[in-house]
Amino acid sequence: MTLEDLYRMLCSGHVQAQGVIDTLDVPLVVLDQGFCVGAANPAFLDAFGIERDETIGQNLFGLGNGQWDIADLRTLLADVVPKAAAVIDYRVTHDFPGIGRRTVLVGARRLAPPGGHGKDVLVTFEDVTERDRADAEMDVLLSETRHRMRNLLAVVRALAGQTWTEGRTGEEYRDAFLGRLEVLVRAQDASLAGGSAADLADLVGRTLEPIGADRARVEPGPAVRLAAAQVLPLGLILHELTTNALKHGALSAPGGTVKVIWDVQTAADGATLVLDWREEGARRWRRRPGVASAPA
Incomplete structure (x- = not known):
């Protein structure tokens, strides 16, 4: 295999990997060891209302108005690479530029390329603002239903007694x-x-x-x-x-x-x-x- 063939294979693999990332509808970014964004899919850019040139090559913790610059999140992501750990559903609530206050679940895993141990990190973002709001409304509804049922049963008992x-x-x-x-x-x-x-x-x-x-x-x-x-x-x-x-x-x-x-x-x-x-x-x-x- 010539050097040119190897270069062509690497380019093809990169294009395919980027295609996979861009196709996914889950907002995600790929970070290097310094937490700089190496790739970001359209779902991430659309979800947070930012441009690609404002994202690629930038440090994750410096994006926007610093919404990801959270001490606990820094520590969690820092542990992903050396310990092969994973961040699962870390909750971030923040006022994001352009889209307002949102609640996001952050997940992260180390990329493991074939035959080696990668140091890049795949970070996913799930906006659960509406789900949380619906859950809160359901909790209120269930609480009100329980309250009304207790009142209704009390009235039935009173009717029986009267x-x-x-x-x-x-x-x-x-x-x-x-x-x-x-x-x-x-x-x-x-x-x-x-x-x-x-x-x-x-x-x-x-x-x-x-x-x-x-x-x-x-x-x-x-x-x-x-x-x-x-x-x-x-x-x-x-x-x-x-x-x-x-x-x-x-x-x-x-x-x-x-x-x-x-x-x-x-x-x-x-x-x-x-x-x-x-x-x-x-x-x-x-x-x-x-x-x-x-x-x-």
Whole structure:
């Protein structure tokens, strides 16, 4: 093999190696013994918004505004060559020029060319900023879910304890409890549909839905947003009124109907919601006292 053939082989090998580096979509650089950048792939340049001529031949710790000039990282990389060690997922959080605050996992391994022990180091960079943000949001969501589940179970226990038992059979208690539990489900649906609050018209509609539109009429008043703490109590009130109407009131008679209307009364000390539950039977018209919830 002539010197020219050897030179051509070396050039070919270099081109192939550079091609492999440029093809990878993982940001990476190759450093020499002095931590100067010998090669950087397009993914690295794009990820950190820098030009190739600002990178090649420059010391890693001097790039940009010195974002990699970290004492621990210097020590870790210095140990890679003599000890054949590896840096795995070293976390760097920094305000990078042009791209803002990012969190990057740095990994490094010594290059081992065939038949020898190389002294160059391959350094990879994984931007995990969005992943960390998503993980943090998931942690908050799980924490909120656990909190809501504890609250929900506490409410279910309270419903079971507050459901009247005296003079009732087991079957009657079951039906009463399940009815109140259904109110809780509908109240939760109304709250979830409107965020932490709920729309009064939506809550009334969900509560009266089982009766049917032919026997329950809703005449919406002003738009009212109920606080989370108001949704379940008002839902239970409407449920009890519906139960009484089915057992003893207008809905117990053929052709009987109920009508729900409301208004908001404003005074110097705030606004008050006044809700009227009206029952009309086949032979008589019945009006129950209005239900008020303040403040509206």
